[in-house]
Amino acid sequence: MLTKRIIPCFDIKNGRVVKNVSFLTNERDAGDPVELAKIYEEQGADELVLLDITATNEGRATMLDIVRRTADQVFIPFTVGGGVKTVDDIRELLLAGADKVSMNTAAVKTPQLITESAQKYGSQCIVVAIDGKWNVEMQDWEVMINAGKVSTGISAIKWARECEERGAGEILLTSFDQDGQKNGFDLDFTRRVSESVRIPVIASGGAGEKSHFYDVFSEQGKADAALAASIFHFKETTVTEVKNYLRERGVSIR
Amino acid sequence: MIAIIDYGMGNLRSVEKALQSLGADVVVTGDPAAVRQADGVILPGVGAFGDAMENLRAQGLVAAIQDVAAAGTPFLGICLGMQLLFTSSEEHGFHEGLNLIAGHVRRFQGDFKIPHIGWNDLTLHQESPLLQGVEAGDYVYWVHSLVVEPKDRGVLLATTDYYGEVPGIVGQGNVFGIQFHPEKSSRVGLTMLGNFVELVREGVRA
Structure with a gap:
């Protein structure tokens, strides 16, 4: 039976993990994304998401090196996202060894990017990240871009459908109402999107326990996979503990 | 030496690194002569079946693959590489494959999420050197929208269930195919690749 996936995510800036990760105490390894990735594989993570939040060109070159080293040493799938703007960006990341590439703002601004990259590299490696926030006037979840700073007036559910039509292989859905709140994923939002598309939906934002x-x-949520960051990094719980908890409750888990 | 065939269908780095981590001597090559000389051959790949066959033909690799398979060289197709082993595929029209194993490749049909993405468990159908140390119920990582339908069920080594039976590993003599991604399936996948490396070593010793 196909299992539900648990996906730790980490932000990388200039080649280092941004937040201090509490269980990396060894000074040499602290902050090294590749070391962290190996630990998560050990713990039973099903996939990883590496988000590059570097803005500079030097930083991007460093990120490609991180992707290469991760591909060399980690034998579970990983997605790389952050600042992906062109088909060439996608090509570079895939050649460096990323299994999938996620795009967000650029896909909203240039939806053709999804179509083109899916045709060229296959839907299986194209993830569209959608940041959504409940909009009272719209009575709908609205797509946010530029890391949540800019609202678009676009319905997240309609956008998810368009992404699927254009060839996206998966949707990484983040609720900006829940993100960082630690009081749970946005279940209604996740379920509505998951029911509206026929591609897997990865829920993100709000995991606290x-x-x-x-x-x-x-x-209630109908997610195919769930992503979380701080809950794992700060050892509030481990991937292993979450998976044991779910398995005991009858959820299909690797 | 194990040759990983480079024919312009996706990134081969992960397969190469996984084999190197197991101590194998590997070369990534698109040269038919190098494929003919190898002690073992891996055909990886992601993308469309028709494009893949076209690239293999253009690079003069079809005959090389058919010859080494016939000569008894351990041969492993992974993902699209497994589908190419079969007679034909219906992906974007009708395409002839390498025809090393009789059967057809068809789309998933039904009201469920496609592609089949994620970790799914194996049902083992028969013993095989490729499955040493692999147990029924072990999970491996899948990403695919098409499934193979072998003419002879006797080639099925392992399957999974995704709205019906899905062939995961096939084998016919020295020719093997793996539908999922062993290079992305952590310990279980590396065990299988290690078994293939061992098969190649035995072939060299024999």
């Missing part, structure tokens, strides 16, 4: 993963995988 083990039960939140159970909820988002249930009929």
Whole structure:
């Protein structure tokens, strides 16, 4: 039976993990994304997401090196995102060894980017990240871009459908109402999007405890995978603990 | 020496690095002569079936692959590389494959999410050197929208279930195919690749 996936995510700036990760105490390894990736593989993570938040060209070159080293040493799939703007950016990341590339703002501004990259490299490696926020006037979730700073007036559900039509292989759905709140994933948002498309939906934003993963995988959330960052980095719980918890409750887990 | 065939269909780095981590001597090559000389051959790849066959033909690799397979060289197709082993595919029209194993490649049909993405468990159908140390119920990582339908069920070594039976590993003599990604399946996948490396070593010793 196909299992629900648990996906740790980390932000990388100039080649280092941005937030201090509490269980990397060895000074040499602290902040090294590749060391962190290896630990998560050990813990049973099903996939990883590496987000590059570097803005400079030097930083981007460093990121390609991180991707190469991760591909050399980590034998689970990983997605790379952050600042992806062109088909060439995608090509570079895939050649460096990324299994999938996620795009966000650039896809909203130039939807053709999804179509072109999916045709060229296959849907399996094209992830569209959608940041959504409930808009009272629209009575709908609205797509946010530029890391949540700019609203677009676009319905996130309609946008998710368009992404699928254009060839996206997966949707990485972040609720900006829940992100950083630690009181659970946005279940309604996740379920509505998951029911609207026929590609897998990765829920993101709001994980604060083990039960939140159970909820988002249930009929209330209908997520295919769930992503989290700080809950794993700060050792509030581990991937292993979350998976054991879910397995005990009958969720299909690797 | 194991040759990983480079024919312009996707990134081969992961397969190369996984084999190197197992101590194998590998070369990534698109040269038919190098493929003919190898002790073992891996055909990886992602993308469209028709394009893949066209590239193999253009690079003069079809005959080389058919010859080494016939000569008994351990041969492993991974993902699209497994689908190419079969007679034909219906992906974007009708395409002839390498025809090393009789059967057809068809799209998933039904009201469920496609591609089949994620970790799914294996049902083992028969013993095989490729499955040493692999147990029923072990999870491996899948990403695909098409499935193979072998003419003879006797070639099925392992399957999974995704709205029906999905062939995961096939084998016929020295020719093997793996639909999922062993190079992305952590310990279980590396065990299988290690078994293939061992098969190649045995072939060299024999």
